Amino acid sequence: MKSQESGSMSTAVAIIPAAEDNDRLSPLFVEHYRRVLMSAYRIAGNMADAEDVAQGVFLRLGSGEAAAMANAETYLYRAAINGALDLLRRRKAGATEPLECAEAMASTEPSGSPETAISSRELGRHLRQAIGELAPRAAEIFALRYLEEMENREIAKLMRTSSAVVAVTLHQAPSKLKKRLTELQRGKR
């Protein structure tokens, strides 16, 4: 592997995989970048973090770190979700989101009332925080089921566990999220 990485993902200027890696990476990038970015964005809640996550995912794939994995697609989406979940966990509770979130709100909800838009954005922010407080595996399963809308059996296969474990997790995680969301809506941090 001849890739070079300088500094953190957000400060790196050029990360160029070797030519042979590029040939393999290009079709995967074209096919999956959009969805990988979306998956990361839904959880991270802002484009800068989502881009860092998405680029890191493709970089690792191109570097051969995940080359042994039989299914690159599977790797990409799980890695995007887990990368974004890691960011959520690192984010300090109560920290504000970047200004771009407000711009995104304005651009995605042009015909809604300001109250509706703020309420929706606020709810999303609270859910992100609550997901970040779940156990890592539960957070991943919840995201795969309810944000990526995968079936339980697909999730079980992806995570190499049983459908029963997925079902139990999907029973427990929403209960915790509901309670936490209610608290957050009432102003508890």
Added chain:
Amino acid sequence: MKREEESLLDRATHALQADVPDPDTITASAAKAAQRLGIQIDHEVFSGAIRNCDDVRQLLDAWPLLHPSGRWIL
């Protein structure tokens, strides 16, 4: 109370599902990432064209927030 919590989670989940960047932002992001990774791409691919079922699903998810009245044109 329980129903209220249920509804809150449903609305919050839907808000995240519908929270998608606009096509221009995605195109710009793809171009930037491709450059950093040293990949040549056709920018048209990322221009927001509907290419598969996931793209359609994302548009459907975004519809209620874009049009809060809930009325469908079709």
